[in-house]
Amino acid sequence: xxGSPPAPDHFxxxxxxxxxxxxxxxxxxxxxxxxxxxxxxxxASARRLTGSLADADDVVQESLVQAWKQLDTLRDGDAVKxxxxxxxxxxxxxxxxxxxxxxxxxxxxxxxAAGSGLAGGGAAxxxxxxxxxxSGSRMxxxxxxxxxxxxxxxxxxxxxxxNDQSYEEIAQTLNISxxxxxxxxxxxxxxxxxxxEGWR
Amino acid sequence: MSASGxxxxxxxxxxxxxxxxxxxxxxxxxxxxxxxxxxxGLAALRRLAALGDELVSADIAAAGSGTDxxxxxxxxxxxxxxxxxRDIPVRPDTPGDILTETEGSISALIRSAADSLPxxxxxxxxxxxxxxxxxxxxxxxxxxxxxxxxxxxxRADALRRxxxxxxxxxxxxxxxxxxxxxxxxxEPGFPGPAAGPARPSESSEEKP
Ligand SMILES: [Zn+2]
Numbered sequence: 001x002x003g004s005p006p007a008p009d010h011f012x013x014x015x016x017x018x019x020x021x022x023x024x025x026x027x028x029x030x031x032x033x034x035x036x037x038x039x040x041x042x043x044a045s046a047r048r049l050t051g052s053l054a055d056a057d058d059v060v061q062e063s064l065v066q067a068w069k070q071l072d073t074l075r076d077g078d079a080v081k082x083x084x085x086x087x088x089x090x091x092x093x094x095x096x097x098x099x100x101x102x103x104x105x106x107x108x109x110x111x112x113a114a115g116s117g118l119a120g121g122g123a124a125x126x127x128x129x130x131x132x133x134x135s136g137s138r139m140x141x142x143x144x145x146x147x148x149x150x151x152x153x154x155x156x157x158x159x160x161x162x163n164d165q166s167y168e169e170i171a172q173t174l175n176i177s178x179x180x181x182x183x184x185x186x187x188x189x190x191x192x193x194x195x196x197e198g199w200r
Numbered sequence: 201m202s203a204s205g206x207x208x209x210x211x212x213x214x215x216x217x218x219x220x221x222x223x224x225x226x227x228x229x230x231x232x233x234x235x236x237x238x239x240x241g242l243a244a245l246r247r248l249a250a251l252g253d254e255l256v257s258a259d260i261a262a263a264g265s266g267t268d269x270x271x272x273x274x275x276x277x278x279x280x281x282x283x284x285x286r287d288i289p290v291r292p293d294t295p296g297d298i299l300t301e302t303e304g305s306i307s308a309l310i311r312s313a314a315d316s317l318p319x320x321x322x323x324x325x326x327x328x329x330x331x332x333x334x335x336x337x338x339x340x341x342x343x344x345x346x347x348x349x350x351x352x353x354x355r356a357d358a359l360r361r362x363x364x365x366x367x368x369x370x371x372x373x374x375x376x377x378x379x380x381x382x383x384x385x386x387e388p389g390f391p392g393p394a395a396g397p398a399r400p401s402e403s404s405e406e407k408p
Contacts (some may be wrong), residue, residue, distance in 0.1 A: 011321070013322045013386050013387055013389060014345055014384075014386065015343055015345065015384050015386075016406070017323070017345075017383070017384070018321060018323035018324075018343065018383060018384055019323075019344050020320075021321065021324025021325075022311060022323055023322060024326060025283070025304070025307045025309075025324055026282060026285070026304045026308070027285030027308070027311060028280050031280065035266065035271065035274075035275060036265075036266030036267060037265045038266075039263075039271050039274070040265065040266055041256075041260055041263070042262060042263070043263040043264075043270075044256065044259035044260045044263045047259065047263070048259065054302050057274065060274055061274045061277055064274065064275075064278055065278055065280075068278070068281075071282075076322050077323075077324075086314065087247050093202075105364055108259040110315055117332065123372075127218065138251070139254065139255060142251055142252075142254075142255050143255065146255075150389045156230075157252075160222070161253075161255070161256060162256055162259070164262055167222070167223075168250075174395050177296040182215065182219055184213060185222075186213075186214055186215035186218035186219070187215075187217060189214070189218050189245055192252075193244045193245060193248045195245070196247070196248060196251060199251075
């Protein structure tokens with residue numbers, strides 16, 4: 001093509017919709033800019049949904065391949081972020097199902113328990129060590145509480161909290177009724193709120 | 201599932217409050233302002249939501265930046281297929297040869313013409329018309345974003361001229377019209393490929 005390709009940060013201030021339009025036209029650089037922009041959240045969500053660092057990266061990669069292929073079906077470029085997260089969510093659920101077929105449940109539980117410590121430490125503030133320590137261990141407590149939720153409740157909570165999905169979208173992702181989503185989400189919150197009351 | 205121990209004495213439940221937080225819907229909105237139980241339930245759910253947001257931020261930070269190696273290696277593995285679009289015939293130098301270029305290569309030309317203007321980035325573009333028949337009139341439609349402060353009409357005119365010149369140089373298309381839609385106005389600070397729009401504090405070197 002003509003001209004040199006733009007630098008990776010060239011599109012930093014360009015809105016999603018414009019990049020999605022270019023990417024749908026075949027501009028791989030614009031697509032990569034979208035991937036870099038939303039990849040960290042995709043990865044974070046996939047990690048909580050699959051409970052595995054390696055699976056999460058597989059999911060992100062597969063999701064981006066699918067997104068590239070289906071970009072021309074995306075009508076509203078402004079919605080590209082939630083669309084990417086929807087693909088990530090479905091593929092994460094598929095990934096866990098595949099795993100389940102290949103390993104027994106206790107193995108899976110172990111992996112999920114291991115997943116509770118994912119991303120340990122997190123963003124501890126530098127300025128105030130005491131507050132950072134408190135906030136750090138509060139986050140560890142929340143991670144453990146999330147990991148201890150029954151699987152379907154955890155999925156509902158993560159899809160709401162990380163992927164910002166509506167009840168209808170969660171129902172679709174998990175192939176359950178909207179009423180089940182409402183119930184499971186509420187029970188997940190009750191359990192987490194109880195667990196976290198001591199950390200106020 | 202229902203009839204868990206989560207019903208309050210007032211008859212409402214944390215599930216109802218949970219739904220209320222997400223949707224704003226509640227059977228008896230007035231009740232919420234006067235029931236201490238529901239209020240403390242809502243407060244607990246809101247604290248949890250704030251903690252949840254904190255967890256999302258921490259997880260995103262732990263996931264690493266999109267410019268880190270992990271994303272680069274994912275991108276390297278993608279091997280994105282090209283999207284050539286329609287074939288566009290090109291008059292061959294030797295009669296009898298059949299030459300074509302692709303719609304994808306034309307939209308790349310249009311994008312690069314737009315991107316080469318400082319403070320401008322192209323979005324989607326379309327070629328309306330029968331590109332497969334030589335000489336048939338084609339209308340180019342392109343979305344652009346322009347950095348705040350650039351006079352839009354002037355910018356659109358410059359862009360139309362730039363695209364027309366590029367297409368005349370590189371293609372045989374019969375361009376009937378070029379529609380430029382300014383779809384977005386960008387914050388100042390957008391670098392622009394020519395390194396620095398006309399802001400006095402910045403160096404205004406031009407790429408050759
Ligand atoms: Zn009440």
